[in-house]
Amino acid sequence: MSTAAPSAPVVEFYFDPICPWCWMTSRWVREVSSVRGFDVVWKPISLAIINEGVDAGDHAEAQVQGKRMGQIAVRAEREGGSAAVGALYTAFGERIHPGGRRDYDAIIDEAVAAVPGLPAEVRAAADDADDAQLRENTRHALEIAGPDVGVPIISVDGVAFFGPVVTPAPTGADALTLWDGITAAASVPGFYELKRGRTAGPQF
Helix, strand or coil, X not given: CCCCCCCCCCEEEEECCCCXXXXXXXXXXXXXXXXXXXXXXXXXXXXHHHCCCCCCHHHHXXXXXXXXXXXXXXXXXXXXXXXXXXXXXXXXXXXXXXXXXXXXHHHHHHHHHHCCCCCHHHHHHHHCXXXXXXXXHHHHHHHHHCCCCCCCEEEECCEEEECCCCCCXXXXXXXXXXXXXXXXXXXXXXCCCCCCCCCCCCCC
């Protein structure tokens, strides 16, 4: 009988910084990863790209700003790897979601400055016309999770799914219970959807 410890899962988290539901799910995943001892590969994608050609209504400006921050996250990955992306996402999210701020240029400046070792020059990527890598991230996320999804998308050992959408972010034993249940369900090849009507807004 083997006594080797089980290997850590390969977990990728695809996010748009502007989405409050994605933010709460990311805090849940971060807590689970700290307890279970696995790393999370943070991957920016864009709701603005997903919804191109669709009238985003009141969400249009927020999606543009999410794409700008996603562009910076792409650049941050080149400079400092996934850890820098995760730290930058945390810095963005703390200001936007529980912080309730909408002064996006100031948020960007503060968030970049808050990540140790991240050069200030990455901020310029916000308005870079070259969005090829962000588009590729988005394309890949939709390819592995299937059509008609948004953010977050999580991939665990190559099995990808949209969600969960949850509020507030579970902690402690509840966080682990949800992780085990979600990943078990997602591991079944024919399992596609489980949903109930949402009756509460984001609770940070």
